[in-house]
Amino acid sequence: MPRTGRRPGEAGTRAAILAAARDAFAARGYDGVSIRQVASVAAVDPALVHHYFGSKVELFRTAVRTAVDPEGLLSDLFAGDVDTLGERMVARFLEVWEGGAGANASALLRTAVTGGPTADLVREAVLPAVAGELLRRLGVDRREASLRAALIASQLSGLATTRYVLALPPMAGASAEWVVAVVGPTIQRYVTGELPRPLPADGGATTP
Amino acid sequence: MPRTGRRPGEAGTRAAILAAARDAFAARGYDGVSIRQVASVAAVDPALVHHYFGSKVELFRTAVRTAVDPEGLLSDLFAGDVDTLGERMVARFLEVWEGGAGANASALLRTAVTGGPTADLVREAVLPAVAGELLRRLGVDRREASLRAALIASQLSGLATTRYVLALPPMAGASAEWVVAVVGPTIQRYVTGELPRPLPADGGATTP
Known part of the structure; x- marks a missing residue:
């Protein structure tokens, strides 16, 4: 159900990326994780991770904030x-x-x-x-x-x-x-x- | 002046290794330093670092203790x-x-x-x-x-x-x-x- 001009499934994709990021950062720390690895676990293109979360720092912050x-x-x-x-x-x-x-x-x-x-x-x-x-x-x-x-x-x-x-x-x-x-x-x-x-x-x- | 069966210059060599280790750990953290790098800066064989300090952990501990x-x-x-x-x-x-x-x-x-x-x-x-x-x-x-x-x-x-x-x-x-x-x-x-x-x-x- 596209509401803001983005394609359907956005919430699910975003959540999958975030879950993959939380697991990865928790297991390997900030320096041990790349956006490409997170994208791979979430089965999306790395460009989509950048699209939703900007930089790796932003992805990390969002992962911590949503967990805590x-x-x-x-x-x-x-x-x-x-x-x-x-x-x-x-x-x-x-x-x-x-x-x-x-x-x-x-x-x-x-x-x-x-x-x-x-x-x-x-x-x-x-x-x-x-x-x-x-x-x-x-x-x-x-x-x-x-x-x-x-x-x-x-x-x-x-x-x-x-x-x-x-x-x-x-x-x-x-x-x-x-x-x-x-x-x-x-x-x-x-x-x-x-x-x-x-x-x-x-x-x-x-x-x- | 060999006293314990080791060769002359031991104290100087040991001090040089320790100084190189302190600089290296301080600059690059524990994980960023290898015994080989420390040996290279101190211009000694890596085996000598092992001889005087044992493992990298022991070298790190000695570096911290002597500094603090x-x-x-x-x-x-x-x-x-x-x-x-x-x-x-x-x-x-x-x-x-x-x-x-x-x-x-x-x-x-x-x-x-x-x-x-x-x-x-x-x-x-x-x-x-x-x-x-x-x-x-x-x-x-x-x-x-x-x-x-x-x-x-x-x-x-x-x-x-x-x-x-x-x-x-x-x-x-x-x-x-x-x-x-x-x-x-x-x-x-x-x-x-x-x-x-x-x-x-x-x-x-x-x-x-």
């Missing part, structure tokens, strides 16, 4: 009490990594943490989304929201690195409940605690 | 007041990354965080060293020391990821003083704060 749904996660989290946000944020983060968001989510996140065009993905999509929610909920200014989002990212990315990527025994073996109880207060402090003043200026170092 | 000197760092840190250990630990960590420990330290650490045989290096060398110091200074048991060391690693590795590897603007642009003031209390809590009880059992998940 950061916007959905965030709006759930920020709908609750801001004073329990720290523990709830850690709990949801662990759920996603431990399979709650689909079979490939954790493998894709692993790729995103350990290589590939991660900096852009986090800088342009994840952090602004978190900072935007903080801005709306806390009434802080944009710079403070952005600093708090980066602090949250500093603890959560390290938690993922030690618990899942490096799989250090004490962190990998602890229950989710224990990790939430011990790391939750750190995140809560980064969300609502006092920050040292003056805050760093945008784009450069300041000496307090 | 974790034992020296730790004994300095733990010689001071344990109640200020959090802030001092963050300050020293930033100094190492920002060049205090030599030109290649930060590039090598970057390699260690983002790829290569990092899990083994951290699991077998860094964490036990930190846990051992905690054990001696705090009088806690081995399991608690190991959990506290892993929690410290979770925040410091994420700090390195966001400030140096991803270089997220709010974290990359903040002064070291500001980062120490905001992240120091997190580390201090992981060093001396109360942990949720019961502690996770060794090697498996527990439900508190």
